Amino acid sequence: MADKEQREQVEAKELDLHIDDEDGDNERGGGRELLMQAFQEEMPDTLASQAAAIGEDALSVELKSKPGGGGVTSKLDSQTKSQRMALIVAAALRCIHAAVVYAPKEQTRAHAVEQLRRVETLRLLTSLSASTGWTESSVGAKYLAVVYHSLHINAKSLHDEPSSIGLYDIVTKAMQQILSLLQRRIRIANDHALTDDEEALCLQLGRVAYLICRQVQHVPFSDESLNVQRKVTEFVMLQLFPRNVVSTFIAIILYDMQLASGFSRESAEVRREAIQRRDTIRENVTGVLAEYLHSSMKNRYDVLEEFTKASVFDGIALRQTYVQELLDMMQMKKYRSALENYMYQNSIFERRERVIELAWAEVSPAAGTFENRLVVLSNEAFYILKRPRGEPCSVCSPDQFCPAGPLLVARRRYHDLKRLVIGVGDQFMATVFHNTGFRNKGDSLEITVFPQYGIRDRVLNIFERVLRSDVNTESVEFEQDVLTEAVMKSKLGVTDVKQFTFCHLIVRGNRKYRVCVLTPQEFIVAEIYTQYWTLDPTYEDIDQQEKALDEDESLDADAMAKKKDALKKLRTQRQKEAERKREEAMHKLIGVDSKESLNSLSQVEFGPAEDATLRLTFGKKKYMLLFGCDASREQWRRGLVNAVSQNIDSWQRVYKNMADGFDL
Numbered sequence: 001m002a003d004k005e006q007r008e009q010v011e012a013k014e015l016d017l018h019i020d021d022e023d024g025d026n027e028r029g030g031g032r033e034l035l036m037q038a039f040q041e042e043m044p045d046t047l048a049s050q051a052a053a054i055g056e057d058a059l060s061v062e063l064k065s066k067p068g069g070g071g072v073t074s075k076l077d078s079q080t081k082s083q084r085m086a087l088i089v090a091a092a093l094r095c096i097h098a099a100v101v102y103a104p105k106e107q108t109r110a111h112a113v114e115q116l117r118r119v120e121t122l123r124l125l126t127s128l129s130a131s132t133g134w135t136e137s138s139v140g141a142k143y144l145a146v147v148y149h150s151l152h153i154n155a156k157s158l159h160d161e162p163s164s165i166g167l168y169d170i171v172t173k174a175m176q177q178i179l180s181l182l183q184r185r186i187r188i189a190n191d192h193a194l195t196d197d198e199e200a201l202c203l204q205l206g207r208v209a210y211l212i213c214r215q216v217q218h219v220p221f222s223d224e225s226l227n228v229q230r231k232v233t234e235f236v237m238l239q240l241f242p243r244n245v246v247s248t249f250i251a252i253i254l255y256d257m258q259l260a261s262g263f264s265r266e267s268a269e270v271r272r273e274a275i276q277r278r279d280t281i282r283e284n285v286t287g288v289l290a291e292y293l294h295s296s297m298k299n300r301y302d303v304l305e306e307f308t309k310a311s312v313f314d315g316i317a318l319r320q321t322y323v324q325e326l327l328d329m330m331q332m333k334k335y336r337s338a339l340e341n342y343m344y345q346n347s348i349f350e351r352r353e354r355v356i357e358l359a360w361a362e363v364s365p366a367a368g369t370f371e372n373r374l375v376v377l378s379n380e381a382f383y384i385l386k387r388p389r390g391e392p393c394s395v396c397s398p399d400q401f402c403p404a405g406p407l408l409v410a411r412r413r414y415h416d417l418k419r420l421v422i423g424v425g426d427q428f429m430a431t432v433f434h435n436t437g438f439r440n441k442g443d444s445l446e447i448t449v450f451p452q453y454g455i456r457d458r459v460l461n462i463f464e465r466v467l468r469s470d471v472n473t474e475s476v477e478f479e480q481d482v483l484t485e486a487v488m489k490s491k492l493g494v495t496d497v498k499q500f501t502f503c504h505l506i507v508r509g510n511r512k513y514r515v516c517v518l519t520p521q522e523f524i525v526a527e528i529y530t531q532y533w534t535l536d537p538t539y540e541d542i543d544q545q546e547k548a549l550d551e552d553e554s555l556d557a558d559a560m561a562k563k564k565d566a567l568k569k570l571r572t573q574r575q576k577e578a579e580r581k582r583e584e585a586m587h588k589l590i591g592v593d594s595k596e597s598l599n600s601l602s603q604v605e606f607g608p609a610e611d612a613t614l615r616l617t618f619g620k621k622k623y624m625l626l627f628g629c630d631a632s633r634e635q636w637r638r639g640l641v642n643a644v645s646q647n648i649d650s651w652q653r654v655y656k657n658m659a660d661g662f663d664l
Contacts, residue, residue, distance in 0.1 A: 086136035093142035116150040144204035155465040206284030213291035237295040283454040290329035321630040324610040338399035353378040364530040382412040425500035451628020504626040
């Protein structure tokens, strides 16, 4: 027994790659060694050769144990070796991820990203990760998380570099290996749902693939011909994402639809984190398919045919709202490309700019009502545009801008951003920009609601990356909307909000823009009066003036006292004005249209049409809601099922597929 324990200790010691070895002379290259080499300017031959050996599954460690002083050679179990190697690589990937995401200084993070964007470094990291098995110790998900944060081009850059195609090729080949492992699991997921680790892997795959799809569109292959640029972009997309990869992404969407169709029976046990993860998977994979459809004309109908086959031959409940949303996203990608040229040619852009994100949204100035506007985020500024006067052309597509294109309402430079507030739910945000123009000086508050799921969070991510990359811009901390939460708690008695969604309430054929709130016990329809929405004041300017007075030695005591007294009065005046506005908001910000108890809920219908509608019946009262996208309606489907099944004992439903296509 003692000999066995001693032998195991020797084996473990020999296999240990000395992550904490301070001498750095270990030629095997442990987690610490990998990290050190990953950020060096040159790659040592020992590490490169080791990675090649690992990539060929040639890691054969022969250990010598000395129980009796003799040289006895033994081979470790291959499974044990691979597991330990996977743990070490996973630890290294976690450290690299921390360097590219949570580095204390921007210079440190930028240097780490610069090294990872080298072809040699990325190829080595990919080979090393692949050698352990992509599913071991979640190495695949960790590798893709590192890649996702490393491949982002600088938010202020006009375009991506052609050399990035080499990086994308390495990553997409690794993704093809991972997708081949997941493909069979996804197709047999009717009997056994994907595990949390497998869904986490799907999430990272979708994020990286969508990022690459978006950035390939901004690689300048030709400066002379748009047609050449379009053809080369299509060719590159087909090489990076062959049909089998696209088919697997479609299978992921179909798996999500199957899960959603039976969600009502199992949602009580599904964790909130899992729901959010699936929403993110669907959002990113849908973006990949939309970019693919936009880039590849000849394969467009083949992709749509796969959805039709799944519905006809496999009996999958295909939501028409999702298909319509996918087609709308494809058209929006086409509109984005045309809008870049339009804004430059019509001098809306001061010079060539790259459109990072655009979406139709409801925008409200500080003292106004919601108006439908086109929000555009470029690498230089934040734009708000409006539709031209008159009816649009009924023949031409929107990207032709016939008879006229959108008109500029406002241009906000990123470095003029003073405050940004993240609202309740996943649609609402508020921005405060400092205007330096001749006509409109001072700060302007604007409230923006993005109807489609995921747009708001992408916009916040763009703001964060732009502000971080611009050395001339002061950092802006994102704030939470505590006012709306306080009003809901005080006026509505709501503390546990399951859904908070802006949508259209359809009454007698007319649309009213409202916010619908779902709690465990109630359904509430309310209107937000944005003119009463306010922010707590800041006192930075007063603090700076007081500090300057303390450092000013030229003032006598009386002058100093007068100036400080004036600043004190200004602070008091600002505080009183803020208290008045807050008190007014507590009474007038939210107006309740109706409030229904879920105990009286008698019918829920989800329409089969292309519009994302939801019909609720409470006794004799009926509500018809029109959401901005399929994903928002699916959130309400799950929210209603959870509320009904967990909290309302008196409500019993028989789940069935109704003849007219509505179901729960």
